[in-house]
Amino acid sequence: MIQIRLSHPFPHPQPSLFPPPQQQSKIKRSRQLLFPPKQDEPQDPPQPVAAKSLMLKPPKDLFTVYSILGIIKCEKIRQYTFFNICGIICNECKRQEKRRNQMKRIDFERIFDNIRRDQTMVHCITNYVTINDVANMILAIGASPIMADDWMEVREITAMCDSLVINMGTLKQNTVRSMLLAGKEANQRGHLVVFDPVGVGASRFRKETAAKLLKQIHFNVIRGNISEIKTLYEGSDDGYGVDAKKDDAVTEDNLEYVIQMAKNMAKKTKAVIVITGKTDLVTDGQQIYLIDNGVLDMSRITGTGCMLDGVIAGFIGANPDQILEAVTTAVSAMGICGEYAKEKAEGTGTLKVHLMDAMSNMNAEWMERSSQIESKC
Ligand SMILES: Nc1ncnc2c1ncn2[C@@H]1O[C@H](COP(=O)(O)OP(=O)(O)OP(=O)(O)O)[C@@H](O)[C@H]1O
Numbered sequence: 001m002i003q004i005r006l007s008h009p010f011p012h013p014q015p016s017l018f019p020p021p022q023q024q025s026k027i028k029r030s031r032q033l034l035f036p037p038k039q040d041e042p043q044d045p046p047q048p049v050a051a052k053s054l055m056l057k058p059p060k061d062l063f064t065v066y067s068i069l070g071i072i073k074c075e076k077i078r079q080y081t082f083f084n085i086c087g088i089i090c091n092e093c094k095r096q097e098k099r100r101n102q103m104k105r106i107d108f109e110r111i112f113d114n115i116r117r118d119q120t121m122v123h124c125i126t127n128y129v130t131i132n133d134v135a136n137m138i139l140a141i142g143a144s145p146i147m148a149d150d151w152m153e154v155r156e157i158t159a160m161c162d163s164l165v166i167n168m169g170t171l172k173q174n175t176v177r178s179m180l181l182a183g184k185e186a187n188q189r190g191h192l193v194v195f196d197p198v199g200v201g202a203s204r205f206r207k208e209t210a211a212k213l214l215k216q217i218h219f220n221v222i223r224g225n226i227s228e229i230k231t232l233y234e235g236s237d238d239g240y241g242v243d244a245k246k247d248d249a250v251t252e253d254n255l256e257y258v259i260q261m262a263k264n265m266a267k268k269t270k271a272v273i274v275i276t277g278k279t280d281l282v283t284d285g286q287q288i289y290l291i292d293n294g295v296l297d298m299s300r301i302t303g304t305g306c307m308l309d310g311v312i313a314g315f316i317g318a319n320p321d322q323i324l325e326a327v328t329t330a331v332s333a334m335g336i337c338g339e340y341a342k343e344k345a346e347g348t349g350t351l352k353v354h355l356m357d358a359m360s361n362m363n364a365e366w367m368e369r370s371s372q373i374e375s376k377c
């Protein structure tokens with residue numbers, strides 16, 4: 001007799017990366033907070049987080065399952081196993097149906113039409129490491145980039161563009177002045193602004209600049225990896241570079257904390273907060289989207305985050321009336337491009353080329369087919 005054991009679908013809980021609340025408050029007290037909570041400000045209670053969906057693709061034909069189970073000789077065990085599998089498949093079908101329904105709320109068609117109808121112009125004040133890739137990625141979505149960072153001209157450039165990216169990657173004193181001038185000009189004209197606090201935990205200069213920019217400019221979107229967003233929120237000063245620290249990785253155990261952090265930050269800054277990584281998170285403080293597109297290799301080439309800043313700016317510049325949805329679409333699109341590129345690439349060099357190829361062919365139909373977006377309130 002063959003025994004079939006159905007393994008438990010959910011992984012064992014992992015130890016939390018974040019200390020419990022009492023310890024956290026001790027750590028926070030010793031830090032200078034960029035967004036200190038007001039005494040009387042109600043903090044959102046933690047929301048329950050749904051368990052990660054079981055990665056099981058329901059087979060189209062249950063008869064196939066039954067006939068495979070034919071190898072089990074005992075009728076009772078065969079039936080028992082079959083009904084268990086049916087149960088799992090049903091739950092997965094329900095989950096997939098729910099996901100599809102939730103996704104219907106984002107009108108990908110309209111978002112892509114808007115980008116490709118008008119030539120959206122994006123002004124970037126960005127770093128010299130990835131500037132060329134950012135410009136090409138903006139072209140790939142059908143928008144038009146202009147990279148300009150001298151304070152003598154940034155106000156004029158911003159004035160004629162639909163959106164602006166401020167990326168702190170290779171910060172210089174002169175560009176800080178340009179960032180402030182451009183950001184204020186964009187705010188006055190109602191143009192949309194994306195902020196990427198690259199490596200904000202790496203130096204005092206970066207941290208002070210981020211605080212100054214956040215004080216003087218209203219950003220519509222703030223995007224960073226988990227370490228960058230945590231530094232902005234908690235004011236932590238444990239040095240790290242432009243990549244996320246391994247210890248900060250978002251897991252099922254700390255997801256609730258990260259969601260709360262992002263929501264609080266969105267409310268305080270009135271910006272859509274985007275935290276990228278294995279699972280991307282997008283929130284305006286109320287609605288939250290968790291995006292499961294993308295591949296690990298995207299973090300092995302520099303600038304996928306910077307490229308995403310440009311893509312987000314293009315999407316919101318063309319869709320100012322649906323910023324949250326446009327940002328979510330941009331983030332998911334980037335992940336889908338990564339998945340495609342991973343299939344085609346022979347290494348990290350060609351990964352970048354395929355990433356760009358994919359973005360230039362991205363459309364609503366591909367989004368419908370491949371996006372993994374879960375929405376919560
Ligand atoms: N482990 C991962 N699995 C899947 N996708 C990932 C992973 N890490 C990063 N990504 C994807 O890579 C892109 C960039 O995210 P990341 O968090 O690496 O940005 P970043 O650190 O700001 O990048 P950079 O500074 O190099 O521009 C996003 O689209 C994200 O979804």
Ligand SMILES: Cc1ncsc1CCO
Nearest residue numbers: 127129169170242302303
């Ligand atoms: C590697 C690097 N250093 C400063 S900016 C940058 C590109 C990724 O953010």
